Amino acid sequence: MDRLTALIQDKHNPTVVGLDPQPELLPSQLIEQARQRAAGSMDQMGLDPKDPQQNQGEQAQAVWADHLARAYLRFNLAILEGVADLVPAVKPQIAMYEALGPWGIRAYTGTCRAAADRGLYVIGDVKRGDIGSTAEAYAAHLDGLPLPFAPGQAVDGSARTGGRFPWYEDALTINVYLGSDGVEPFLQAAEHIQGDLFALVRTSNPSGSQIQELGLDADSGGGTIYQRLGELVESWGQSSMGQSGYSRLGAVVGATHPEDGALLRRAMPHTFFLVPGYGAQGGSATDVAPMFDRSGGGAVVNSSRGIIAAWRKDPDYSPQLSVQAALGMVTRDARQAAQAMKDDLNQAIKEAR
Amino acid sequence: MDRLTALIQDKHNPTVVGLDPQPELLPSQLIEQARQRAAGSMDQMGLDPKDPQQNQGEQAQAVWADHLARAYLRFNLAILEGVADLVPAVKPQIAMYEALGPWGIRAYTGTCRAAADRGLYVIGDVKRGDIGSTAEAYAAHLDGLPLPFAPGQAVDGSARTGGRFPWYEDALTINVYLGSDGVEPFLQAAEHIQGDLFALVRTSNPSGSQIQELGLDADSGGGTIYQRLGELVESWGQSSMGQSGYSRLGAVVGATHPEDGALLRRAMPHTFFLVPGYGAQGGSATDVAPMFDRSGGGAVVNSSRGIIAAWRKDPDYSPQLSVQAALGMVTRDARQAAQAMKDDLNQAIKEAR
Numbered sequence: 030m031d032r033l034t035a036l037i038q039d040k041h042n043p044t045v046v047g048l049d050p051q052p053e054l055l056p057s058q059l060i061e062q063a064r065q066r067a068a069g070s071m072d073q074m075g076l077d078p079k080d081p082q083q084n085q086g087e088q089a090q091a092v093w094a095d096h097l098a099r100a101y102l103r104f105n106l107a108i109l110e111g112v113a114d115l116v117p118a119v120k121p122q123i124a125m126y127e128a129l130g131p132w133g134i135r136a137y138t139g140t141c142r143a144a145a146d147r148g149l150y151v152i153g154d155v156k157r158g159d160i161g162s163t164a165e166a167y168a169a170h171l172d173g174l175p176l177p178f179a180p181g182q183a184v185d186g187s188a189r190t191g192g193r194f195p196w197y198e199d200a201l202t203i204n205v206y207l208g209s210d211g212v213e214p215f216l217q218a219a220e221h222i223q224g225d226l227f228a229l230v231r232t233s234n235p236s237g238s239q240i241q242e243l244g245l246d247a248d249s250g251g252g253t254i255y256q257r258l259g260e261l262v263e264s265w266g267q268s269s270m271g272q273s274g275y276s277r278l279g280a281v282v283g284a285t286h287p288e289d290g291a292l293l294r295r296a297m298p299h300t301f302f303l304v305p306g307y308g309a310q311g312g313s314a315t316d317v318a319p320m321f322d323r324s325g326g327g328a329v330v331n332s333s334r335g336i337i338a339a340w341r342k343d344p345d346y347s348p349q350l351s352v353q354a355a356l357g358m359v360t361r362d363a364r365q366a367a368q369a370m371k372d373d374l375n376q377a378i379k380e381a382r
Numbered sequence: 383m384d385r386l387t388a389l390i391q392d393k394h395n396p397t398v399v400g401l402d403p404q405p406e407l408l409p410s411q412l413i414e415q416a417r418q419r420a421a422g423s424m425d426q427m428g429l430d431p432k433d434p435q436q437n438q439g440e441q442a443q444a445v446w447a448d449h450l451a452r453a454y455l456r457f458n459l460a461i462l463e464g465v466a467d468l469v470p471a472v473k474p475q476i477a478m479y480e481a482l483g484p485w486g487i488r489a490y491t492g493t494c495r496a497a498a499d500r501g502l503y504v505i506g507d508v509k510r511g512d513i514g515s516t517a518e519a520y521a522a523h524l525d526g527l528p529l530p531f532a533p534g535q536a537v538d539g540s541a542r543t544g545g546r547f548p549w550y551e552d553a554l555t556i557n558v559y560l561g562s563d564g565v566e567p568f569l570q571a572a573e574h575i576q577g578d579l580f581a582l583v584r585t586s587n588p589s590g591s592q593i594q595e596l597g598l599d600a601d602s603g604g605g606t607i608y609q610r611l612g613e614l615v616e617s618w619g620q621s622s623m624g625q626s627g628y629s630r631l632g633a634v635v636g637a638t639h640p641e642d643g644a645l646l647r648r649a650m651p652h653t654f655f656l657v658p659g660y661g662a663q664g665g666s667a668t669d670v671a672p673m674f675d676r677s678g679g680g681a682v683v684n685s686s687r688g689i690i691a692a693w694r695k696d697p698d699y700s701p702q703l704s705v706q707a708a709l710g711m712v713t714r715d716a717r718q719a720a721q722a723m724k725d726d727l728n729q730a731i732k733e734a735r
Contacts, residue, residue: 051515052530060530087547093529094548124512128522130548131487138484156512158557159477160587162404169481176446177405177413194440195447195483204511204557206582208589229559234513236561243610244599254607257596 030225030301032199033150034273034326036117042371043321043378045118045152045303046363047333048108048140049125050101054338056355057348059104063096070096094129098136101126105140107356108337109147111364115371118150120303120331141197150199152303156229158204160211168218170196191221200225202281202303205258212265212278219277220269225301226278228262231255231293233283233306255289256296263297275301275327282320284312284330291319294327302328308335308370314377325378332370339366383578383654385552386503387626387679389470395724396674396731398505398656399465399716400686401474401493403454407691409708410701412457416449423449447482451489454479458493460709461690462500464717468724471503473656473684494550503552505656509582511557513564521571523549544574553578555634555656558611565618565631572630573622578654579631581615584608584646586636586659608642609649616650628654628680635673637665637683644672647680655681661688661723667730678731685723692719 037043052060068078070092076083083089109119121144126137141151157167169175173190203215205228215226231241241255250257259280266276276299282290284306294302302320306312307330320328339362340346346358390396405413421431423445429436436442462472474497479490494504510520522528526543556568558581568579584594594608603610612633619629629652635643637659647655655673659665660683673681692715693699699711 049516051519052528064530085543085545087545090527090529090543090545090547094527097529122512122516122519124510124516124519128519128528130527131484131491134484134487156510156557157477159475159509160585160589163402163475163477166404166475166477166481174443174447174483175405175481176443176450177417190438190443192438192440192443194443204509204559206557206559206590206593207585207587208592208594210587210589232513232560234560234563236513236563237559239561239614240559240607240611241561243602243607245602246597246599246604249596249598251599254593254596258593261592 030275030277030279031271031273032223033118033225033301033329034275036150037326037329040115040117041375042116043329043374044116044367044370045120045329045331046108046112046116046336046367047154047331048105048119048121048144048337049333050104050337051125052097054334055100055104056340056346056350056359058350058352058355059100060097062352063100067092067096091132095132098126098129098132101129101133102136102139102143103356104359106143107359108363109143109149111360112336112367113147113149115364115367116149118152118329119144120152120154122154122333138195138197145193145197145199151197152200152202152227153196153198154202156202156204158207158211160207164211164214168214170198170201171215171218171224172221193222198224200227200279202227202229204229205262209261209265216265216269216277224277227281227303228258228278230258230262230280231282231286231289233285233310233312237283256292259293259297259300263300266300270299273326275299279303281305284317285310287316287319290317294320294322298322304328304330308332314373317374318377318381321378321381323382325382330374335370336363336366339363383628383630383632384624384626385576386471386578386654386682387628389503390679390682393468393470394728395469396682396727397469397720397723398471398473398682398684399461399469399689399720400507400684401458401461401472401497401690402478402686403457403690404478405450407687408453408457409693409699409703409712411703411705411708412453413450415705416453420445420449444485448485451479451482451485454482454486455489455492455496456709457712459496460712461716462496462502464713465689465720466500466502468717468720469502471505471682472497473505473507475507475686491548491550498546498550498552504550505553505555505580506549506551507555509555509557511560511564513560517564517567521567523551523554524568524571524577525574546575551577553580553632555580555582557582558615562614562618569618569622569630577630580634580656581611581631583611583615583633584635584639584642586638586663586665590636609645612646612650612653616653619653623652626679628652632656634658637670638663640669640672643670647673647675657681657683661685667726670727671730671734674731674734676735678735683727688723689716689719692716
C-alpha cells in the first residue's frame with residue numbers, strides 16, 4: 030500500500046471516489062444525446078428507431094448499450110476533471126459497467142485508464158474470488174493478458190504480458206470465502222505489478238451480520254467470523270509488507286460498524302482498510318475515524334453517490350442546459366463535494382487523535 | 383430448477399460441461415491460426431508483427447486478445463458440437479474469458495448464446511456477490527440490460543430490457559458472504575426469467591476448510607460455517623420453490639467432501655446441488671453419489687478439463703494436423719469423454735440407491 034499511502038499523504042486526503050455510473054445518475058441531456066446517437070447508428074444500419082420492434086431488437090440493444098457505455102465514460106471523465114488533483118484514488122464498481130455487457134466492460138477499462146493517466150490509484154471493485162487456474166485468470170486484471178507469445182518472440186506457450194493493458198487497475202477487491210488458495214494467485218499478481226488487494230472482511234450492509242457476526246466455538250478460537258477473517262487476512266499479508274508498515278493485502282471494513290472497525294484496527298495493525306458506507310449508506314466521518322491508525326493513516330474512505338451525483342442537488346441544474354453545461358456542473362459539484370468530504374474526514378481524524 | 387431437472391431427465395445425464403478455455407487447452411493449430419490472423423490485422427493497421435516492440439505494444443495486444451478470444455469461441459463450438467445432444471448443461475467460467483479483457487467477454491457471451499441456441503441450460507460461473515444497486519447491476523446477467531427506454535417508447539428512465547441478450551445465462555453462481563441483501567436482487571432476476579442461482583456453500587479446494595469448517599458456538603446454533611450457510615441458502619430459497627421440489631437457489635458443493643455432501647443433502651432437501659471437483663480435481667463418481675437425492679435427482683456434476691481437454695490424451699493428435707482436423711478431434715474426444723462420464727455417474731448413482 031506504499032503508493033496509495035504516499036498519494037494520500039501528498040493530497041492530505043484519505044478519500045476514494047466511487048465511479049459507479051447508472052442511467053439515473055447521469056444528467057438527462059447525456060442520456061438523450063446517447064439516444065440520438067444510437068438512433069443515428071441504427072439509421073446507418075438500416076434499422077428504424079421509431080419502430081418499437083426494431084428499437085428493442087438485439088441489434089438495437091447492442092447499439093444502445095454501446096452508446097450508453099460511452100456516456101458513462103464521458104460522465105466519468107467529467108468527474109475526474111473535477112477531482113483528479115484533490116483525491117488520491119478512484120474505485121469503479123465493475124457491476125455497473127458489466128450490466129451493459131461487453132460494451133460496458135470497454136467503458137470500465139477506459140475509465141480505469143483515464144484515471145491512471147491522471148496519476149490516480151485505481152481500485153477495481155470487482156469482488157472476484159476463486160481458486161487455482163480460475164483465480165490466476167482473474168488476476169490478469171492486475172498483471173496483464175495471458176497471451177501465448179513471449180517477449181520478443183512469436184507463439185511459444187502461455188505467458189502474461191505483464192503490462193497494465195487493458196485493465197489499468199492498481200488494486201482489486203476480492204472475496205476470500207475459499208481460503209488462502211483463492212488469495213495466493215491474486216497476491217502474486219499484486220507483487221508482480223507493485224499493486225494491492227482488499228479482502229471483504231466486514232461489509233456495511235444490514236444483512237452482512239447474518240454470516241459475519243456468527244460466533245465461533247472455543248475449538249475454532251472464539252470471536253466472530255469477521256474477526257477470524259480479519260486475523261487470516263492479517264496473516265496472509267505478512268509476506269508482502271511494504272515500507273508504509275502495511276501489507277499488499279488490505280481489508281474492506283464498512284463504515285456502518287464503527288466499534289467493529291476499532292476492534293479490527295487493533296487486531297490488524299498491518300492491514301490497510303478500504304471503508305465503504307460513508308455518506309449515502311449512513312456512515313459519518315466520526316464513524317470512520319476509528320478505522321485510521323494513530324498517525325491518521327491506514328485507511329481510505331469511499332464515497333460514490335455523494336460525489337458523482339452531487340450535481341443532482343444543484344439548484345442551478347436544469348434539463349434544458351446543454352450537454353456541455355451539464356457536464357461542467359457535474360465537474361464543479363463533484364469537486365465541491367470531494368473538498369467537503371476531505372475537510373470532514375480530516376477534521377474527524379484530528380478530533381479522534 | 384425445473385428446466386434443468388427436465389433436461390437432466392430427458393438426457394438421463396446429470397453432467398454439466400465446464401467451458402473453461404485457456405491457451406494451453408487449445409490445439410496449437412488454433413493458436414497458430416490466431417497468431418497469423420493477428421499478424422494480418424496488424425499488417426492492415428500498419429504495424430509490423432516482426433518488430434518486438436510493436437508486437438507487444440497495446441495495439442498489438444488488443445489485436446491478439448481479440449483473435450485469441452475468437453479462437454476460444456471456435457474451440458467451444460467444437461466442444462458443443464460433440465456434447466450438445468448428450469448433456470443438459472454447460473458452465474462457462476467467466477474468469478477465463480475476463481482474462482482477455484472486453485474481447486474475452488464478447489467470446490463469453492458468444493459461447494453462452496451458442497449453447498442456449500442448442501437448447502442447453504447455461505450456468506454462468508461468475509461467483510458474483512454484492513449488495514443493493516450493485517447486486518441489481520450484476521443481476522443484469524439474467525434479466526437484461528438496464529437501458530433507459532421502456533418497451534415501445536423513447537427514453538423515459540431506467541428499465542430492464544428483460545431479454546436474454548447479451549448474456550444468455552439461465553443461472554449464475556453467486557457468493558453470499560454479504561447475507562440475504564446480496565441474494566434478493568439475484569433471486570428477483572431469476573424469478574423474472576425463470577432462471578436459477580447457485581450459492582457457494584462448500585468448495586472443493588483444500589484451503590476452503592480455513593473458513594468453511596470453522597465451528598460455531600452454541601449461541602450461533604453450533605455446527606460449522608458451511609452448514610449454517612447451507613441452512614440459510616435452504617431458507618432463502620423457500621419463496622421460489624419449483625414443481626421439481628427444488629427452489630431457484632441452489633448450492634455449490636464440492637465433490638472432494640463426500641461426507642459433508644451427504645450431510646448437506648439431508649439438511650437441504652429443497653436445494654439443488656452444483657458439484658464441481660469431479661475428475662481433474664480428484665472427486666470420483668462414488669464421491670459425488672451422496673449429493674443426489676433418493677430418486678437420483680437434485681444434483682448436477684461439473685467436469686471441465688476431463689471433457690474439453692480430452693483431445694490432449696488422443697494418441698492420434700499431432701500438431702501437424704490441419705485446424706479442421708484438430709477441431710474434429712476435439713469434438714470426438716469431448717463426446718467420448720462426456721459419454722464415459724455419463725455412464726460413470728449413472729452407475730454410481732444406481733449403486734448408491
